Amino acid sequence: MSGQQRELDPRGQSDTRLTAGVFDVLKSPGHLLIDGEFVPAASGRVFDVVNPANERVIATVAEADVEDVDRAVKAARRAFDDATWGRMPPAERGRVMWRLADLIEQHAEDFAQLDSLDNGKPVAAARAGDVPIAVGVFRYYAGWATKITGETNTLSWPGDWLAYTRREAVGVVAQIIPWNFPLVSAAWKLAPALATGNTVVLKTAEQTPLSAILLSRLILEAGFPRGVVNILSGFGEKAGAAMAAHAGVDKISFTGSTSVGRTILRAAADNLKKVTLELGGKSPVLVFDDADLDLTIPGVAQAIFSNQGEVCTAGSRLYIHERVFDRVVEGVAEIADKLKLGDGLNEDTQMGPLVSNEQLQRVASYVDVGRKEGAEVVAGGKRVGDIGYFMAPTVFANATSGMRIVREEIFGPVVCAMPFKKEDVDAVISEANDTPYGLAASVWSRDVSMAHKVAHRLRAGSVWINCHTVIDPAQTFGGFKQSGWGRELGEEALRSYTEVKAITAQL
CATH class of the missing domain: 3.40.309.10 (Aldehyde Dehydrogenase; Chain A, domain 2)
Incomplete structure (x- = not known):
């Protein structure tokens, strides 16, 4: 938990329930995390964040647009191509992810309050459920970083051969998360992508950008190299659409409505991106x-x-x-x-x-x-x-x-x-x-x-x-029919963030 509460929030409204860490996020400029730095939107535009419990504006954050998406994708591409993250020893990659999990746990009360302010959910539920789940997901996939394996195969082709497969990172991954579980959704997306050596551009839902601001700070504190994780706040029809269509993105992972999922799929078809969709339900x-x-x-x-x-x-x-x-x-x-x-x-x-x-x-x-x-x-x-x-x-x-x-x-x-x-x-x-x-x-x-x-x-x-x-985290999750493509969580999620390469050598 962060330090003691302050007397007034950034809008001058007294609320002694909030931690100092939450006040610090609310009064921050709400910048974008691009290439290891916090920067305003290229357009200078911002948008308001509203508390659904009282309909008051509690913060303003940067509104990412096409130019910001392009900057973030290029940063992620540089980070992937220079292999700072992908060629880092898997054990070290896992340690960085574990440090992030520890930092989230240390700021548990801040995250619980931010998601409550942003989404409306009871803080007790966020404290008991959302935050521990997010921590657990990062720790689970931190352990997987050292366990990404291929297999050897015996060929029937005449001669002596060594044939094997490798699982390699897809590349630059664009991720779009929903507003109902802001912190949890970010963990679900980021953790398996990072464990397998990908670099990421993640966009928050426009309704709930606040916990991602704190998460961005902790990502830098944990020691992720520049450009490995880029986090944008913005609207789906602009920033989200630009991510889905960007030629520099190798894979897109989207969680949200089935109707928007269809739009994402059409945009991704232009350069045949790999696509994971976690969509609606009527259970x-x-x-x-x-x-x-x-x-x-x-x-x-x-x-x-x-x-x-x-x-x-x-x-x-x-x-x-x-x-x-x-x-x-x-x-x-x-x-x-x-x-x-x-x-x-x-x-x-x-x-x-x-x-x-x-x-x-x-x-x-x-x-x-x-x-x-x-x-x-x-x-x-x-x-x-x-x-x-x-x-x-x-x-x-x-x-x-x-x-x-x-x-x-x-x-x-x-x-x-x-x-x-x-x-x-x-x-x-x-x-x-x-x-x-x-x-x-x-x-x-x-x-x-x-x-x-x-x-x-x-x-x-x-x-x-x-x-x-x-x-x-160990039990895979995803839908049949129009509820989605691909799977989140468990070992199955790792498959969607890797490509399989077959290597054959004549001996």
């Missing part, structure tokens, strides 16, 4: 009649209401066996009604505001659509208060598969509950799979054999049994 949750309801009810409530429902894996389609349907719906609705909404910096807040007014309007419009479609609101269903982007956690009952609220990603605290009969297990699995998405799902049952059989039939990249959104 089904299947509750069987033998489920332990004391575990299941809070579990499925957390699956949709955690992080304000702004989670790509949010369990937003709730299929419940008719025998326990009423009990589960009532239990989830009771939890929804009791959740304490408030400023994320308040220690007792259980659910913060949505990230922006745009997101609030989107979620509210879907709630209106659900009512018009005939679904029953049994909890929530309205905005809370006049200041801040607060949406009551909402439970719809008796929804049907054709409704928009069931088929389209809402990305907010809205769940649609639907009953099924025990003899209709095949039908409910088919309905769960009847979606263009395939990111995640969960199964709740005491029958472990049956649960695994159902998990095998669900078309999703992650399936959890008697839990939901359990994420670990």
